Amino acid sequence: MGVLVQKFGGTSVGSIERIENVAKKVIGYRDQGHSVVVVVSAMSGETNRLLDLAKDIMGDAPHGQELDVLLSTGEQVTIALLSMALQKRGCRAISRTGWQLDIKTDDARNKARITSIDAARIKQHLDDGAVVVVAGFQGIDSDGNITTLGRGGSDTTAVALATAIQANECQIFTDVDGVYTTDPRVEPNARRLEQITFEEMLEMASLGSKVLQIRAVEFAGKYKIPLRVLSSFEEGPGTLITTEDKQMEQAKIAGIAFNRDEAQITVKGVPDQPGIAAKILGPVSRANIEIDMIVQNVAWDNTANFTFTVHRNDFSRAMEIIEDTANKLGATGVNGDPGIVKLSLVGVGMRSHAGIASQMFETLADEGINIRMISTSEIKISVVVDEKYLELGVRCLHDAFGLAKDGTVDESKAS
Amino acid sequence: MGVLVQKFGGTSVGSIERIENVAKKVIGYRDQGHSVVVVVSAMSGETNRLLDLAKDIMGDAPHGQELDVLLSTGEQVTIALLSMALQKRGCRAISRTGWQLDIKTDDARNKARITSIDAARIKQHLDDGAVVVVAGFQGIDSDGNITTLGRGGSDTTAVALATAIQANECQIFTDVDGVYTTDPRVEPNARRLEQITFEEMLEMASLGSKVLQIRAVEFAGKYKIPLRVLSSFEEGPGTLITTEDKQMEQAKIAGIAFNRDEAQITVKGVPDQPGIAAKILGPVSRANIEIDMIVQNVAWDNTANFTFTVHRNDFSRAMEIIEDTANKLGATGVNGDPGIVKLSLVGVGMRSHAGIASQMFETLADEGINIRMISTSEIKISVVVDEKYLELGVRCLHDAFGLAKDGTVDESKAS
Numbered sequence: 001m002g003v004l005v006q007k008f009g010g011t012s013v014g015s016i017e018r019i020e021n022v023a024k025k026v027i028g029y030r031d032q033g034h035s036v037v038v039v040v041s042a043m044s045g046e047t048n049r050l051l052d053l054a055k056d057i058m059g060d061a062p063h064g065q066e067l068d069v070l071l072s073t074g075e076q077v078t079i080a081l082l083s084m085a086l087q088k089r090g091c092r093a094i095s096r097t098g099w100q101l102d103i104k105t106d107d108a109r110n111k112a113r114i115t116s117i118d119a120a121r122i123k124q125h126l127d128d129g130a131v132v133v134v135a136g137f138q139g140i141d142s143d144g145n146i147t148t149l150g151r152g153g154s155d156t157t158a159v160a161l162a163t164a165i166q167a168n169e170c171q172i173f174t175d176v177d178g179v180y181t182t183d184p185r186v187e188p189n190a191r192r193l194e195q196i197t198f199e200e201m202l203e204m205a206s207l208g209s210k211v212l213q214i215r216a217v218e219f220a221g222k223y224k225i226p227l228r229v230l231s232s233f234e235e236g237p238g239t240l241i242t243t244e245d246k247q248m249e250q251a252k253i254a255g256i257a258f259n260r261d262e263a264q265i266t267v268k269g270v271p272d273q274p275g276i277a278a279k280i281l282g283p284v285s286r287a288n289i290e291i292d293m294i295v296q297n298v299a300w301d302n303t304a305n306f307t308f309t310v311h312r313n314d315f316s317r318a319m320e321i322i323e324d325t326a327n328k329l330g331a332t333g334v335n336g337d338p339g340i341v342k343l344s345l346v347g348v349g350m351r352s353h354a355g356i357a358s359q360m361f362e363t364l365a366d367e368g369i370n371i372r373m374i375s376t377s378e379i380k381i382s383v384v385v386d387e388k389y390l391e392l393g394v395r396c397l398h399d400a401f402g403l404a405k406d407g408t409v410d411e412s413k414a415s
Numbered sequence: 416m417g418v419l420v421q422k423f424g425g426t427s428v429g430s431i432e433r434i435e436n437v438a439k440k441v442i443g444y445r446d447q448g449h450s451v452v453v454v455v456s457a458m459s460g461e462t463n464r465l466l467d468l469a470k471d472i473m474g475d476a477p478h479g480q481e482l483d484v485l486l487s488t489g490e491q492v493t494i495a496l497l498s499m500a501l502q503k504r505g506c507r508a509i510s511r512t513g514w515q516l517d518i519k520t521d522d523a524r525n526k527a528r529i530t531s532i533d534a535a536r537i538k539q540h541l542d543d544g545a546v547v548v549v550a551g552f553q554g555i556d557s558d559g560n561i562t563t564l565g566r567g568g569s570d571t572t573a574v575a576l577a578t579a580i581q582a583n584e585c586q587i588f589t590d591v592d593g594v595y596t597t598d599p600r601v602e603p604n605a606r607r608l609e610q611i612t613f614e615e616m617l618e619m620a621s622l623g624s625k626v627l628q629i630r631a632v633e634f635a636g637k638y639k640i641p642l643r644v645l646s647s648f649e650e651g652p653g654t655l656i657t658t659e660d661k662q663m664e665q666a667k668i669a670g671i672a673f674n675r676d677e678a679q680i681t682v683k684g685v686p687d688q689p690g691i692a693a694k695i696l697g698p699v700s701r702a703n704i705e706i707d708m709i710v711q712n713v714a715w716d717n718t719a720n721f722t723f724t725v726h727r728n729d730f731s732r733a734m735e736i737i738e739d740t741a742n743k744l745g746a747t748g749v750n751g752d753p754g755i756v757k758l759s760l761v762g763v764g765m766r767s768h769a770g771i772a773s774q775m776f777e778t779l780a781d782e783g784i785n786i787r788m789i790s791t792s793e794i795k796i797s798v799v800v801d802e803k804y805l806e807l808g809v810r811c812l813h814d815a816f817g818l819a820k821d822g823t824v825d826e827s828k829a830s
Contacts, residue, residue: 016471050492056431057499066502069510070495073488077465080485084472087481099514100559144515302644 003126005028007039007136007158011175012232013078022232023085025082025173026131028092035126037165039136040082042074047202053362068138072098073285075135075154083133092130096122098138098146103157105139105147110261112147113157114139123217131202134161155216163223170220170227171238172212177231178239182256182402186394189404192330193239194253198227200254201241203219203346203380210217217241234366243346252356253401256394259342262292263315264373265322265323266307266382269332272298277331280306283321293342293382303332307373309384312338323408340372341390344382345397357381363400369393417583418541419444422454422551422573426590429459429494437647440502440588441546445506450541452580453574454551455497457489464487479524483553483563487513490569491551491704499546502655506824507545508747511537513561518572519687520554527562529554529571532579541580549576553801554736570631578638585642586653587627592646593654594619594819596670601809604819608669615640615669616656616794618761630688632656657765666766668770668816671809676684677707678730679799680737680786681722682745687713694744695721698736699794708757708797718747719812720786724799727753755787759797759811772796784808 006026013019022038031034042050050070054062079095086093101121105112136154139147145316149156149222155172162170178192179201196204197223205214211229220227220241230238270276281291294308310318321337326334360381364371369392371386385393400402421441428434437453438787444464445451445565457465466468469477494510503509516536520527540547551569554562564571570587577585593615595606611619613636620629626644634644635656645653685691696706709723741749765771775796779786784807800808813819 016468020472053431053492053496054499056436056504057496062499066495066498070492073491076488077485080481081468081472083481084469084477085485088472095481265693341432
């Protein structure tokens with residue numbers, strides 16, 4: 001028994017039938033004695049419908065204050081419909097928009113950040129015995145203008161509300177039933193994690209396991225709000241994202257993330273002198289191209305090889321810029337390869353367990369997978385390999401680190 | 416040059432193309448030096464789309480607070496899109512919802528009445544040089560809940576805003592180019608009126624010329640805000656609805672209204688005693704059936720014939736009730752006829768001109784039209800006739816009172 005903030009995304013409220021199902025689910029939690037705040041997104045398709053109207057007027061990239069006014073109607077429709085569905089079942093419910101809860105944000109149009117929430121208003125409704133149904137993704141700035149948090153902002157709304165009212169748990173209902181050790185489409189033995197730390201979740205999310213908004217995870221981690229990912233459509237406990245505890249220290253590795261969307265660029269034979277990295281990457285950054293991994297090796301002859309990765313969509317633009325830069329710097333050549341993938345082991349356990357990296361490299365070597373680039377952080381080891389090795393790489397690492405479902409671990413390879 | 420409040424209904428903003436046209440029109444007025452507040456409805460079809468969603472949950476007659484939350488999104492979509500269209504053309508514009516302008520209403524769900532508006536906020540935006548684009552039909556109650564004014568409430572919003580900011584004129588743009596002497600589909604010679612009084616407009620509107628919401632006309636009349644009806648799609652001065660002035664006293668008759676939706680019920684031979692009208696009509700009213708015309712004639716034998724009209728949809732229900740009542744009162748019989756229409760002459764001029772009624776009756780008699788019921792008020796004479804005489808009756812009266820277009824008056828019949 002406690003206070004729960006539950007968030008249902010666009011797919012979960014994508015039709016009247018699904019909204020009715022959400023109502024049943026919410027009432028189930030309420031019948032267990034919980035106080036419930038529900039945060040909802042626009043019905044799936046609605047935001048795109050509204051965006052198309054705006055595009056008809058403003059062209060391909062609509063933006064600005066009026067876009068916030070337009071898009072925020074999507075969530076308002078959902079809160080009304082879900083409240084109706086709850087009330088029909090005899091459950092006291094009240095819908096609230098961003099402004100009605102005084103969800104204050106900065107004035108960044110279309111990507112505002114929440115600065116404060118009037119917790120007293122929500123608590124009052126909960127004390128009155130109502131389920132409070134809140135429009136996600138929206139707020140108001142200090143001048144009373146409507147703002148939106150950007151796509152996926154409903155997760156952020158849920159976490160911010162949970163923080164403001166000190167909820168016992170923030171539950172994100174989605175179309176998957178939790179966070180997995182890796183993508184089950186690549187490794188059928190992938191296992192749902194009971195728990196994962198905020199740090200691990202951030203690494204998993206940013207590497208392509210798009211279950212949760214990164215901002216929401218950061219927010220929950222900062223304020224230590226337990227966050228649970230679970231399915232809108234099936235029963236089950238989902239995955240709890242929380243701070244580290246003793247039990248979790250047992251696990252070396254939480255999971256294996258991968259990213260198919262990267263491309264690798266290498267500048268060979270650049271003079272090994274101070275400031276060379278900035279000279280190479282500066283022009284790329286100024287073109288608003290995001291750079292992911294960066295590796296620099298010193299060669300024998302006082303020159304260096306400099307390698308980095310960018311999003312595959314930015315590859316040809318980045319290559320043009322780099323070829324120009326390489327000429328100016330007197331480098332001996334530029335190599336580009338869009339046919340690569342990044343594999344990452346993620347786990348807070350690697351902090352206290354030596355030998356994880358070498359076990360990873362050996363496992364890949366045993367399968368004949370050549371590593372083209374390595375990058376490490378405190379809780380993550382990433383390698384770049386040829387894209388043809390993606391599935392094989394994920395599966396052999398999944399096996400090697402004993403991540404498979406209970407009873408399906410290949411004992412000979414489990415660590 | 417002055418302050419204008421302009422209202423565009425659902426058809427006028429029914430597509431992106433039409434919204435762009437509204438933007439051009441508004442900018443035209445602004446370029447003439449006017450300050451403009453624009454009130455808009457939901458795009459045509461949108462309110463029904465939202466209602467259908469609510470019906471899927473609540474059944475055929477959705478109602479209550481959450482319906483207000485749902486429907487009010489329709490106008491919010493339009494204000495955003497129109498503001499975008501204005502801004503695209505270099506016109507400063509800001510959208511405002513009901514709550515952003517602090518449009519306070521009572522808490523009657525789905526049919527609230529405006530109680531106050533924060534005029535200072537609108538004036539501030541006008542002083543800043545912006546066109547203020549306001550969501551019609553919506554407000555908030557004293558607890559900050561969203562309310563709606565009921566269908567057509569955008570007219571009321573426009574008049575209330577015009578009153579609050581003391582606008583020079585409130586202009587209602589619609590799909591007709593003004594108020595006509597009668598329905599042009601019945602009398603092709605019907606003429607657009609340059610001016611009409613509030614009182615005349617109320618009689619014309621309530622009798623079936625559905626150009627304007629009655630509440631809006633009442634409101635404008637009460638606060639003496641000049642109201643103009645004009646076309647969204649064509650140029651032209653429309654019709655100005657205003658208080659009486661000397662010029663207008665020249666015209667005896669403003670127009671001819673009619674209503675096809677009535678049915679007549681007669682109770683014959685009821686004892687002519689005090690309280691008999693209440694005894695007959697009480698049970699009908701208690702069944703929530705609205706009664707329009709009521710006429711009572713005393714017969715020779717100290718009994719009375721009592722006749723009234725109801726909406727044709729309520730006819731069979733009203734007949735059942737009346738037959739029961741007639742039995743109890745010892746009346747000699749009940750006659751019902753759903754095949755009737757009401758024709759009404761409307762004009763403030765009849766106050767000071769004698770002989771209008773007899774001219775009307777003679778005109779109808781000349782055409783062999785039998786009058787079945789007569790009812791008069793200070794500025795209106797209504798008669799009930801067989802429905803087959805509707806077109807003939809309207810045309811001969813239109814001729815007789817000289818209402819035809821300039822140059823097409825039949826001189827022999829003009830008064």
